[in-house]
Structures are given as structure tokens and as C-alpha cells.
Amino acid sequence: MGRTGDILRRLSRESPILIAGPTASGKSSLALEIADRTGATIVNADALQVYGDWRVLTARPSVEDTARVPHARYGHVPGDRAYSVGAWLRDVAPLVERTQIVIVGGTGLYFSALTEGLADIPQTPTEVRAEADTRMLQEGATALLGELDASTAARIEHSNPVRIQRAWEVLTATGRGLADWQDDTGPALLPRAKTEAIVLNAPPDWLNARIEARVAAMLAGGALEEARANHPNWSSTRPSAKAIGAAELMAHLDNRLDLDTVAQRMITLTRQYAKRQRSWFRARMGDWIWHDAH
Numbered sequence: 001m002g003r004t005g006d007i008l009r010r011l012s013r014e015s016p017i018l019i020a021g022p023t024a025s026g027k028s029s030l031a032l033e034i035a036d037r038t039g040a041t042i043v044n045a046d047a048l049q050v051y052g053d054w055r056v057l058t059a060r061p062s063v064e065d066t067a068r069v070p071h072a073r074y075g076h077v078p079g080d081r082a083y084s085v086g087a088w089l090r091d092v093a094p095l096v097e098r099t100q101i102v103i104v105g106g107t108g109l110y111f112s113a114l115t116e117g118l119a120d121i122p123q124t125p126t127e128v129r130a131e132a133d134t135r136m137l138q139e140g141a142t143a144l145l146g147e148l149d150a151s152t153a154a155r156i157e158h159s160n161p162v163r164i165q166r167a168w169e170v171l172t173a174t175g176r177g178l179a180d181w182q183d184d185t186g187p188a189l190l191p192r193a194k195t196e197a198i199v200l201n202a203p204p205d206w207l208n209a210r211i212e213a214r215v216a217a218m219l220a221g222g223a224l225e226e227a228r229a230n231h232p233n234w235s236s237t238r239p240s241a242k243a244i245g246a247a248e249l250m251a252h253l254d255n256r257l258d259l260d261t262v263a264q265r266m267i268t269l270t271r272q273y274a275k276r277q278r279s280w281f282r283a284r285m286g287d288w289i290w291h292d293a294h
Contacts, residue, residue: 021200045105053079079240108280149177
């Protein structure tokens with residue numbers, strides 16, 4: 001029966017299935033095989049695959065895959081709209097009531113919010129986000145990090161500018177630090193004990209080869225054309241601009257980078273992202289079922 005059969009023999013088909021894993025580890029293919037056999041709907045848990053303007057670059061499921069089994073919460077958000085973890089939870093809440101779902105993605109924060117709960121932080125006002133965007137461009141993440149409350153600064157990942165900006169926006173907008181909000185967490189939408197939760201364990205050497213192949217496939221399969229279509233409305237401050245390779249492709253279209261350099265930067269950035277993902281999964285998903293991806 002292969003890998004999928006081995007996994008299915010271990011799982012209860014009555015419970016929602018969660019599949020986490022680093023980028024390029026094969027989690028979407030696994031979800032597709034499981035959904036094919038069980039009739040489940042695949043639900044997205046990737047923070048960049050929610051955006052409609054980057055399909056190839058974010059490795060969203062293909063048109064053929066979405067025709068094969070039902071998929072939900074992919075590409076449903078405009079690229080210029082901010083989209084939070086809370087918004088994702090609200091979007092998946094109606095789907096969680098179904099028993100036949102496979103939630104798959106690489107955004108660890110989505111899974112922790114789903115299974116552990118999320119503080120009900122108010123949405124960031126537009127003017128606060130605009131100020132944060134401007135300061136990030138002009139001063140960098142270090143300046144915003146220095147203004148955070150001590151508890152949040154001690155807890156947050158200092159190498160992640162997105163998280164730093166988010167923490168600064170929360171403190172500025174609400175007067176309360178992100179750590180304080182997180183400590184005031186509501187009940188989980190889908191507690192871990194009510195799920196079958198899998199993490200794909202992907203050794204770096206094995207994964208690095210797959211990342212290189214994926215980047216090559218993206219560039220050969222329409223990523224540049226996708227970038228060209230997005231070029232007229234491009235801004236580095238768009239939420240969807242965080243897609244790995246987006247800025248590099250735009251620099252190529254502006255004659256500032258050659259395509260070989262774009263490819264190498266995409267590979268490097270993707271490897272770094274996968275390393276951060278693995279660190280998150282090890283720290284936060286110790287009670288999940290770990291299954292070798294290779």
C-alpha cells in the first residue's frame with residue numbers, strides 16, 4: 001500500500017487529519033492521496049497559499065488536483081489584504097464541523113492556534129499597519145524590536161521580522177503586549193486530542209535536493225509569467241509580497257537581477273525557511289505523530 005497505506009492503517013478515519021511539514025516535504029501529495037481514498041476535503045494551513053495572486057510561486061495545488069478532490073481556503077484572499085491567524089481560524093471554523101477533512105500546511109502558528117487556542121486580539125488599524133510598514137522599510141526590524149515590552153521581546157523570535165512587526169502593531173494598537181494577549185488565550189477550535197496529527201520529518205540533505213528541484217520547476221512552470229502579471233500592482237508592502245521569490249522575480253523584471261541569481265536566492269531563502277519550520281515543529285509538535293517524509 002506504500003506510505004499512504006501505512007499512515008492510514010494507524011489513523012482513525014473518524015477524526016480530522018492534520019498534516020504539517022516543511023516546504024517541499026511532500027505533505028500536499030500525501031494529503032491528496034489520503035483525501036482520494038477517504039473522500040475528505042483538503043483544507044489549507046499555509047499562510048501564503050491563501051493569496052490569489054501567487055499560485056505557482058507558493059506551490060498551491062494545481063487545477064488538476066483541485067478538480068480531483070475538494071480543496072478549501074486556497075487563493076481566496078486578495079494579495080493586498082492583510083490576513084491574520086484569527087481570520088484563518090474564522091474561515092476554517094465551518095469546515096472543522098465536518099469529520100472528513102485533511103488540514104495541511106507548513107504554517108506552524110496556524111496549527112498551534114487551531115489546536116491550542118488563540119488570543120482574541122483586535123484587528124490592527126490601517127494607519128498603524130501603514131506606520132509599521134514605513135518604519136520597517138526605513139529603520140528595519142531592530143528598531144521596532146527595541147520598542148516592544150520585555151515579556152514579548154523575550155518570547156518572540158528575533159530573526160523573524162514579520163513576527164516583530166506584528167508584535168509592534170499589537171502593542172501600538174492595543175496598549176497591551178503580544179505576550180500578555182497570548183497568555184489570555186481562549187479555547188481551541190480543534191483540540192489536538194480530537195485529531196490525528198502528523199508531522200513529516202524531512203532530513204535537510206534530502207529536503208535540499210527537493211527544494212532545488214521545486215525552484216527549477218517553478219521557474220519552468222510559469223513563476224516568471226505570474227510575476228509579470230503581478231508586476232503592475234507590485235509593492236513590497238503587499239501582504240502577499242512575502243512569498244519567497246516574489247521580490248527577486250520583480251527585481252529580474254526590473255533588470256536588476258539575472259534569472260540564475262534569482263534561482264539561487266530562491267533556493268537559499270527556501271532552505272532557510274524550511275529550517276525555521278523544522279525548529280518550530282520540534283519545539284511545538286512533540287506530541288504529534290512523526291513520520292519520515294523520505
